[in-house]
Amino acid sequence: MRLRSRRSRLVAAGVAMVLPSRARRWVHTGLLGHEIDPTARLGRSLVDVDRLVMGPGSAIASCSVIRGCEEVNLAEEAAIGPLVWVNAVRRDKHYFVDQPLRRPVLRLKRAALISCLHMIDCCDLVEIGAYSGIAGFGSQIMTHTVDIVRLKQVAKPVIVGDHSLVSTSSVLLPGAVIPDNVIVSAGSVVKGPLAEGHTLYEGVPAVAKRALKPELAFFHRAVADVR
Numbered sequence: 369m370r371l372r373s374r375r376s377r378l379v380a381a382g383v384a385m386v387l388p389s390r391a392r393r394w395v396h397t398g399l400l401g402h403e404i405d406p407t408a409r410l411g412r413s414l415v416d417v418d419r420l421v422m423g424p425g426s427a428i429a430s431c432s433v434i435r436g437c438e439e440v441n442l443a444e445e446a447a448i449g450p451l452v453w454v455n456a457v458r459r460d461k462h463y464f465v466d467q468p469l470r471r472p473v474l475r476l477k478r479a480a481l482i483s484c485l486h487m488i489d490c491c492d493l494v495e496i497g498a499y500s501g502i503a504g505f506g507s508q509i510m511t512h513t514v515d516i517v518r519l520k521q522v523a524k525p526v527i528v529g530d531h532s533l534v535s536t537s538s539v540l541l542p543g544a545v546i547p548d549n550v551i552v553s554a555g556s557v558v559k560g561p562l563a564e565g566h567t568l569y570e571g572v573p574a575v576a577k578r579a580l581k582p583e584l585a586f587f588h589r590a591v592a593d594v595r
Contacts, residue, residue, distance in 0.1 A: 369399065393410060396415070401419075419441075435457035436490070437456040437457045457491045464491070485506055492525045504552075527544070532551070540559070556573075568580055
C-alpha cells in the first residue's frame, strides 16, 4: 500500500524520523514509494517529497529537513549532511503562474556533497555536479525572487558543474551557473553564469580572481569526498 494524500505522506515521513533504521526504510520504500538502494543511508531527517531516489552508497544525515520537492535524486555516493534545510514550492501551488517549465527538483550527481547548516531554496532545479561540494557552513542557494516590475514571483535553476567547490557562507542567486572545475571563495555571491573553469572566483558579486592549474588534485579526485 502506498500513501497518496500529501497529509498522510507528511505524517508518515514525520513518524519515520523516530523509528529504527530498518522500519524507517520500510516506511519510505513501502508506504511512500521511494527508491532507496540497500547500501544507502537515510538518517533521522524529515524527507517529505514526491519522489526520493538514493543510489548506492548515498546518504542523508540526521537532523535535516527536505520538503516540497517533486524529486530528490542522490546518485552513487552523493551525500546531504546534517542540519540542511531544503524547501520547495510544488508546481500546483500556482505561485509561479507564468513558468510552466519550473522544476522543483534537487539533483546530486555522483559523490556530490551538501555538507552542513546550509539552506537550499529548491523552487526550481538545483543540480550539484559530480565530485562537487557545497562546503563549510551557512551557504544559501536561492532559485526564486520577486520581479519588482511585474510584481510576480520568478524562479530560475541553479547549476553547479563537476569538480567544483562552493566555500562557506556563499550565496548562489537565481540563475547562477558554476562551470566545471571552479572554486568559489568563502562569502562570495554568484548572481549569474560564471565565465570559465579552472578559475577562483570571489567577491560580491563574484568575479574571476586568478586562474587555477588544471592539474590540481581537487579537479581529478575519484573518491567520494574530502571530509
